[in-house]
Amino acid sequence: MSFDPAAIRAEFPILQREVRGHPLHYLDNAATTQMPHAVLNAVHDHETKHRANVLRGVHTLAEESTEAYEQARGHVARFLSARSEEVIFTSGTTSAINLVAHSLGNTFAEGDEVIVSDLEHHSNIVPWQMLRDRKGIVLKFLPVTNEGRIDLDALDALLTARTRLVSLVHVSNVTGAELDVRAVAEKIHAVGAKLMLDGAQRMAHGPFDLPTMGADFYAFSGHKMYAPNGIGVLWARQEILEDLPPFQGGGEMILAVTREKTTFAAIPHRFEAGTPPIAQAVGLGAAVRWIESLDQSRAESHLKALTGRTLDGLATLDKGRGLIQMLGPSGTQARMPVVSFSVNGAHPHDICQMLDGFGVALRGGHHCAQILMDCFDLTGTTRASLAVYNTTEDVDALLTGLDQAISRLT
Amino acid sequence: MAGDIYEDRIMILSQDKTHAHRIEKPSASATVDNPLCGDRVTIDLRLENNRVVEASHHVRGCALCAASATALCANAKDEDIATLIATGDQTTAMLKDGGAGPKGKFEDFAAFGPVAGYKSRHSCVLLPFDALKKALGARGT
Structure with a gap:
């Protein structure tokens, strides 16, 4: 290296x-990082030699494209020390958070509580406000310190038995402040709530062991980590994903469809309705390998x-x-x-x-x-x-x- | 350096606070936001027989926005509403279509000509006119 x-x-x-x-x-x-030759070449190579839709195809290009797409998932999983099944490709951080706000949020009842902070990007505020308006949940805000960090001293007072989710920014896109995840995860889990992190600003700075960090959901975007636009990831613990209903319905996320009902595919495909951003995923896979090479x-x-x-x-x-x-x-x-x-x-x-x-x-x-x-x-x-x-x-x-x-x- | 859009006339206008205040009981008033940047402009007008007796602004925005609000309010007195609307249209045409820009009393707006080359900043110059139109629209004129 x-x-x-x-x-x-x-x-x-x-x-x-x-x-x-x-x-x-x-x-x-x-806002957006630039892309190195390694990523540009990977995308170009895929689009000029292997471009095809993924899954179900039996011709050579479809098989190659599927393999490249799933390899990219594997590269991302390795980067996070996670399982491939836990890596859901999305269009970016925003869509990953919205996925959770719908799939998990739809299991919330009126009066259940979600905690965010005043440090959040709008992408980690607006979906929860919309959920509040849909489901009648209570949305609470952690304040910020004068140094632009989330004021963790205020967490104890906000956590209650009705807290279902705490969704915080891992690294602020404004102040650069990094959250002490371990300092909050235990408290959050102690009341039976889950912890989601917006990792958009963290991912360019090298691989890390996500499962041991204490988060239950983690969202990020490719274009802030030397990868193309239009690709992102939602990571979540396998046992959580297994119990989570899908967000969007469509092709690629089913096992069987009849007039009466649909049987959903296993994770992660259950959460990837429609043709995914294939070349972008390949680019993300190349980007994580490029970061790992540093x-x-x-x-x-x-x-x-x-x-x-x-x-x-x-x-x-x-x-x-x-x-x-x-x-x-x-x-x-x-x-x-x-x-x-x-x-x-x-x-x-x-x-x-x-x-x-x-x-x-x-x-x-x-x-x-x-x-x-x-x-x-x-x-x-x-x-x-x-x-x-x-x-x-x-x-x-x-x-x-x-x-x-x-x-x-x- | 992008000094061409921050020429002396623009900077003088942006720092001129003569008309940067609120009018008590205005005939027309409106506030508009630029969703791209969060800038906010309020225009207050006191009108008599569709002519401006007094115009003022409150700007939370960039130098271009503040300069434009000053150029509008400082020259609006005694003008009729149609002239103000036409000035906005001429300024828009200058920025977007290479038009000549307002003449005469409102020729200060010609100083914004170089902004034509910076599309993301057009809305900064035009935001006071958006507030003006909203104020007049709310008044039913």
Whole structure:
């Protein structure tokens, strides 16, 4: 295993292009990561040599396509230290959460409780609000700390015998704060509730042992972990999935259909109605293998160093003026490489627009976390989010451009 | 650098707070949100015989949105409603179809011409006009 940022960068063709006369400094990885040759080639190879619908086909291409699709499931399962049967392909994190909100949520009764937090992405709020409106459940919110972490001290007071599910973000897409899963899992299970995690921002940062972590459901997207758009995963414990009714009905998820009834397929196919995103799944399989090929320890050190450089650089730019307000943990511990900040007197979109002029791709706005923004009385933040292909040059381009943008806008 | 859309006139307009206040008991008022970015604009109008006596705005948004709201409210006095609507239409045409942009009293909007090249920012400039139309629509005009 090796870790050479320059060599890694060279594996991403899009990073070779220029934007507005400057090298591309892509710092919008929390929204979407770029794809390396290994993933692009896997998708291209599948589409040009093996493209066919999966399952039931007996011709060669159908068999090859099915094998590639199920191999991808196996690669994802290995990445999570999970069983293949526990890996359900979805179109992304949002559809995975909605699957749970329907399949599990439909078993809830009026007055049952679901707990989320003020740190959540809208994708982990809206489905539960819709369930509340459908089923009359009670939706509770854990507050956030000043550092942009979920306030776990408040959990005990919210958990009751009616709590059926706690659904929390594993790593915040705004603050980068990483949840201490083990600290909450035991308490949640003690009241008979289940724990679901939104892992969209965690998955790019290497394999981990999901079953021992304490979660019961885990949702993530391929496009935030070097894979194509349109593919995601819902993982859940096998014994939970076995008892869970399907969400959507259609082809691919049945054993037999008569006028009277349908017999559903076994897991995971029971939850994959319709033709799945096959090439995208193959791309996801290639992406997890590509991530596994990296030296995980050095990748983590690299990203911590870049995150620290970003935080220090912002503090230096501020010059003690109180102009730049950070939204997130002050250090690099228990956080992923996501840095959000606001600049007094300068709107995030104006900052992002001006930085685009330097080839720096950032994201500004509420980041689909309007409740969090309200907690901090902000309309939005500017966010820099890093991936393994980022370098000190990317961070320095951000800081140099931001210095000029602040001068112009404030 | 995308300095072409942050030229001096835009920055002066965005920082001009002369008309950034609420009108008590306006003849027409509306607030609109930009769902893409969460920006919010309120336009208040005091009207007499379909002419603007006073216009003000409250903007929670970017420099382009604030500048546009200022350009609208600072020049709206004594204008009739049809002129304001036409100014919005001309600004829209300038951004989306390469039109010349408003002239005369509202030629400040010509400063937004370079924004035409940044489609994701068109709505920032047009949000005050959306609030204006909503306010007038709610009034039944």
